[in-house]
Amino acid sequence: MKSMAVNAINKKLTMDEMVAQAWVFFLAGSETTSNTLGYGSYELALNPHIQDRLYKEIVSSVDSEGEISYDELAKLPLLDAVISETLRLYPSVVRLDRKAKADYRLADTGITIEKGKCVEIPVYAIHRSEEYYENAHQFDPDRFMPQNRHKLVAYTYLPFGAGPHNCIGMRFALMEVKLAFVHIIQRFRFVRTEQTSVPLEYRKAVPFLSATSVVVGIQKR
Template sequence: MDRMFVFAKPSLMVADPELIKQILVKDFHSFRNRPITKDNHKITSKLMNYARNDDWKRVRAIVTPTFSSAKMRQLYAPINRCCNDFLKSLDKDVSNGVNEVELKRLMGAYTMDVMASCAFATKTNTYADPNNPFITKANNVFSSFIWKTVLQVTLPTFIVNTSIFRRIVMTNYSDVDFFIDFARSIIKKRRDNKEKHNDFLQLLMDVERPEGDIREASDANEAHHVNEGKDEMKAYAEAFTGVLEKKLTEDEILAQCFQFFGPGYESVAITLSYCTYELALNPGLQDRLYEETKEAFNEKGEMDYEVLSRLPFIHSLLSETLRNYPPTLRLQREAMGDVMLGDTGVKIEKGVSVEIPVYAIHHDPDYYPDPFTFNPDRFMPENRDHIQPYTYLPFGSGPRNCIGMRFALLEAKLVLANISQKFLFSRVTDTDVPVIFTNGRALCQAKRLVVGIQKR
């Protein structure tokens, strides 16, 4: 635990697992908000990430059923189509002599196609036409959206609120408006023509908050977290009591659709890049992935959603990737009132920001022996009980965890399973070992991730 100031704002760094549980779960009612982020745009100001207090509670309660296991099954087919398009394009490239790939560009093309299909109901043709307006504008907006948000959180309010800051640093709102107008036109067309589609936009249009527990029973069977016990269930139930509204406004639908695009595009692309990089460096792991997924495909060369969700090694492989290269380096919460922190005698005063250093915790040898060694066996079913709760936080924890984690893992697992059957990755001269990271980003970004590729 360490006190610090970020641009004159008081902040407390907390890395003890029990204290983290207190902040994220037991005393969630006192740490419900993230630090204030200013955004004057009519739509993006309604992003769930920016929402606070009862606004966040209402939107999260309504949107949560959109990310249930049942809804993920509905999105499986469009993701699978994007995966097949990706494999065809990659097969063509390798057949034409490509023997090295830069993984961030490669996986970014796949996740861009998935999010365009699943969030905005459009095909980007990203492999044949990387310069089409949808792709270039998406790169302008979403590849920089997260680090700009960090600036908003850390810089003093008097700087963030200046027109010069917004004009020079913040997202180009003309590009934002392109996506907002695009999605609004789709909503109008569907309502006018009474059309239905399998995508996020449709799910958000149709979602209606149920009575009682907003999660489905089937969700409990997908153990994406090691932090799921009675305390977590209680905190979740208490966090969303008293919400009466059942539908989102059109502007709120547009905002959430916009928000989901960013992590589903950039964060998943980064995770897939690191995972494939580690497979290239560890041929034995690549063989294990191939053997596990080979048995999971049916005679038509297809894999069912339920089968994919139950494969232990591919899940462990992604879990270790997310431990070693967490998408978010830290979590932030803001105290809504004065709170005593466990039995430390430390009082967190109202308005103080609490920082949880995810990357540091994930690389603490007390929790993960040889923390910089890539070892998926840490997360195999027989070993998961050895992981101390609240030392694995790639998606956060508690009621304000990452709402899209099921989708992100589905998007990643599906392409890894398929690509493992068709291609081999290897270390080449231009492969950086160890990874050379880019400084000053909110995401764990490498400067480049180059590996060799060949057909099986």
């Protein structure tokens, strides 16, 4: 209430506030998007049959100049599925942290989360659990196609979190990644090379899922 009462004209950002906003902008808004593009390119290089399907979907949807409208972009089911599956296997954040605002009893488990307790949600582990995803370590966009989405178990897919504290930039980030793939894939093909690591190795003790190296070859179509 105190903050809202400040005259907006006289309000100035402190150096700490500016640094904090810049940090969030570059990490949450830039690195996560570029990582998703990198991991998606990697999986398409390893799965050329899926890349060929995606190429056909894209070229059938763009105009004569290779451009695409926002409405048409939102209608590409395989593109959406490829990105969703990429985010399942490679979520930007490996775990989510939440603090309980009140005591909460977990159904009939006998467990009560007390007010003020921190809860860690292992997103990476959930996304790769065979309990929720058949062949969980396999790249399979078809599990996110419209005819299969109903099989997903609620709260087992959390690349952007869930509930009132989910990622505020989710829709913008997805639009960025989709548009980038549309323009890249209609012009270039991703291929596996001798330098492509299978499986990937990851850096430890970092807030985001970060591979030590993601290398694919690029061929002009």
